[in-house]
Amino acid sequence: MQLFYNPSLENNNEEFFFPPEESKHILKVLRKKEGDVLNITNGKGFLFKAEILIADSRKCKARITSIKKTIPKRYKLHLVVAPTKINDRYEWFLEKATEIGVDEITPIICERSERKTIKLERMERVLQSAMKQSLQAFLPKLNPMISYQGFMEKEVKGFRFIAHCDDGEKMEFKRRAVADRDIVILIGPEGDFTKTEISEAKSKGYVPVSLGMNRLRTETAAIVACTTVSIINS
Template sequence: MQLFYNAKLDNSAKQFVFPPDESKHIVRVLRKSEGDTVQITNGKGYLFEAEILEADQKRCKVRIVSESRTIPKRYKLHMAVAPTKMNDRYEWFLEKATEIGVDEITPIICDHSERKTIKLERMERVLQSAMKQSLQTILPKINPAVPYKEFLETNVSVGFKFIAHCQNGEKMELKRRVIADNDVTLLIGPEGDFSKEEIDLSKEKGYTPISLGRNRLRTETAAIVACTTVAIINN
């Protein structure tokens, strides 16, 4: 199954024309012709099945023949993760987190962050590609990068709020704190970890310190371990 994405599709659509790049892929690469079907999602939970009316490499035209909607999860996972020094490592996190089932991602700029800027459009493309590759119909939301303190001040979340850090102190394993069917917001710091001031501030804002295990993990690895733990608890 090959899944295509278009954010503008809704359940009132009757016909749709693919842009040139996807039209070429459908007709030349997949060798689809009139009468064949393709699947499209709008990233909002809808899956559309469409019949090809015109197998044109520049404007492949289809007719929507059926639709279905994915049942939403009973919880939401918001990962606030500091950008890694190497872009490809953060993109790896985005890809795998999408496959696992993250709902929202916010890059946070911390005291020890080595990278303070991100390419939001590129990250959005990574999420779209991962969604299509894993045959999902809900596209995670990626927010612009924000300073750590601003995130704590402006983020309005319900459910559990956690911060994973490597400094000494009282911490319980994440898997022992998560309760199924509850929203989770989780903070993951940069390679140099959160500063003491950042950890203290998070506690003031209601975040609970947690551990992801005995080993010291890279930023992107810690984020994936956290995503996986929350997903397992809820499945």
């Protein structure tokens, strides 16, 4: 099965057009033709089957033949992760976290962050591609990058954790994460969070946790956290 993405589709649509880039891919690369049936998601939980009516590589027209609503998970996972110095590593994290099952991602700038700019549109495309490849109906929400202080001022729902490598009392994340409950976890930059940042998070109700015995890269730590939550809820 191959899955396509069209965010403008709603469950009351009957006929629609694919944008030029998607139209060209469907007809020129995949060699689809009139009468062929495509599987599409709008990233909001709906899966559509649609028949190609007009095979125009600039404006492919299709008619919806069936609609299925996917039941959302019982919990939500929000990963708050500092961008990595090498951008490819962060994109790898976005791809794999989407495949595993993240719901929301917030890039965060910390005191020790080496990268302080990101290409949000490029990251959105990575998420879309991973969603389609893993045949999911929900597209993770990617928030604009925000400062650590700015995020601390936000009101967030669910169990809150901060993973860090600093000395001090910490619980194992796999023993603190709870099934069927919303989880927010902070993952710092390559140089880790500062003592001040850890202290502030604790004052806001974030529980310090360890992701294992080994020291992990930022992107690896985020994937371990994502996988842990997925396993707990499986």
